[in-house]
Amino acid sequence: MEGEGRPVRDINELCDIIRETAYAIHCYHGHGHLEKVYKNALAHRLRKAGLRAEQQHPIEVCDEDGTSIGEYFADLMVEDALIVELKASRTIVSEHVAQILGYLRSARREHGLLINFGSYRFQIRKFAKSLDSIAL
Known part of the structure; x- marks a missing residue:
């Protein structure tokens, strides 16, 4: 069930688990489905593996004085540490790269994965952004 299983040691291990799981989904389902199918499949398999994977995770965008000026929804937030955009x-x-970088900045998270299931070839990019470089 959700949250069970052995604890993930670090962000790199978490990224490896997600990469391997996403690749298995790509091999099984192939390309050509709508994005929602891949989101549901990845969330389902990560939860089955004992990870916390929240779909449509809200990310508030604030102005310099803290006023909320908008909201995004990340495809997945895994273990409250890693944003995954599919x-x-x-x-x-x-534009996809700019989107995930904006999510990282607004959510004040350091790590994100951008995964594309729409190509014949599996595509994944990892992003690491220092919190020091994120305006608070």
């Missing part, structure tokens, strides 16, 4: 497009483009 795509089902031909390839990863600069």
Whole structure:
């Protein structure tokens, strides 16, 4: 059940688990499905593996004085530490990269994965952003 299983040692191990799980989904389901199918499959398999995976995790965007000016929804927040953004497009483009970097900045998280299931070839990119470089 959710939250059970052995604890993940570090963010790199968590990234490895997600990468391996996403690759297995890509091999099994192939490309061509809607993004929602891959989101549901990844969340389901991560929970089965004992990880906390929250779908449509809200991320508030605040102005410099702390006023809320908007909200995003990350595809997955895993173990409250890693933002995972999924795509089902031909390839990863600069807008996808800008999106996950914006999520990391607004959520004040250091690590994110961008995974594309829409290509024949499995695509994944890892992002690490120092909290020191994120304006608080």
